[in-house]
Amino acid sequence: MFSPLIEELIRALRCLPSVGPKSAQRMAMYLLEKDPEAASLLAHSLAQAVERVGRCQQCRTLTEEAICSLCDNRRREQDSLCVVETPADVLAIEQAGNYHGRYFVLHGHLSPIDGVGPADLGMDLLEQRLATESLRELIVATNPTVEGEATAQYIAERARVQGVAVSRIAHGVPIGGELEYIDGGTLAHALNSRTAFFPGS
Numbered sequence: 443m444f445s446p447l448i449e450e451l452i453r454a455l456r457c458l459p460s461v462g463p464k465s466a467q468r469m470a471m472y473l474l475e476k477d478p479e480a481a482s483l484l485a486h487s488l489a490q491a492v493e494r495v496g497r498c499q500q501c502r503t504l505t506e507e508a509i510c511s512l513c514d515n516r517r518r519e520q521d522s523l524c525v526v527e528t529p530a531d532v533l534a535i536e537q538a539g540n541y542h543g544r545y546f547v548l549h550g551h552l553s554p555i556d557g558v559g560p561a562d563l564g565m566d567l568l569e570q571r572l573a574t575e576s577l578r579e580l581i582v583a584t585n586p587t588v589e590g591e592a593t594a595q596y597i598a599e600r601a602r603v604q605g606v607a608v609s610r611i612a613h614g615v616p617i618g619g620e621l622e623y624i625d626g627g628t629l630a631h632a633l634n635s636r637t638a639f640f641p642g643s
Contacts, residue, residue: 448474500571502547502564503529512536512545519543521578523571525597527551527585535583543581546571551589552596560596568597572604580606586613586631 444452448470455466473481497503498510505511512518512532522543526532532545548563560566572580580601584590598608614632615624624632 497547497549501532501545502549502567503532503545521576522581523575523577523579524581524583525568526583527590527593531583541581543579548584548593551584551587551593553589563593565596565600569600569604572601572606577606580608581611582608583611 451470451474452463452466455461455469456463458466461469473484494506495504496506498505498513499508500513501510503510503512507514519542522541523546524535524541524543525546525548526535527548527550529547529549532547535541535545546564546568550558550563552558552560552563571577580597582594582597584594584597594610598610601608612635614628614635615621621629
């Protein structure tokens with residue numbers, strides 16, 4: 443139906459998350475027909491990013507520098523380390539605005555079925571940091587999935603061997619949520635992770 447180059451562009455756009463054939467087709471048509479300048483800018487920016495962006499040597503987040511700006515910021519709390527699954531998780535926590543420590547990015551989670559083991563997640567580098575840095579707390583912020591929980595357990599065990607205190611981010615009922623609409627697993631987790639309540643504090 444389309445020319446080979448347009449078909450190739452549509453196939454390329456389908457690599458994006460949640461983009462199906464129709465969405466990819468609409469994007470391709472918009473870029474080519476309505477905004478070719480934006481298409482050229484997108485192509486240039488993407489090529490530059492692919493060529494120049496790599497992983498921070500300390501925390502493994504995405505950056506074009508050897509050490510990212512977060513790791514290079516000495517004003518951040520040096521004795522607190524938060525372990526997350528993806529660079530997008532770092533962005534989400536930073537946007538929340540109440541964490542001021544440092545990060546370690548796994549780029550995934552343990553998944554024996556998919557052949558993802560500790561070495562694939564940079565666990566050797568994490569263990570090296572646990573052994574050589576004076577950490578007050580290691581915060582495990584992996585996702586509340588089966589794989590995320592298994593990864594959290596693995597990390598916690600390694601941290602305790604090094605004598606580092608470990609905490610796990612809480613999961614449960616979202617602010618503004620109504621209990622009758624919360625799924626059973628989330629509600630059970632919220633009840634099991636309940637904390638003392640001090641009104642007015």
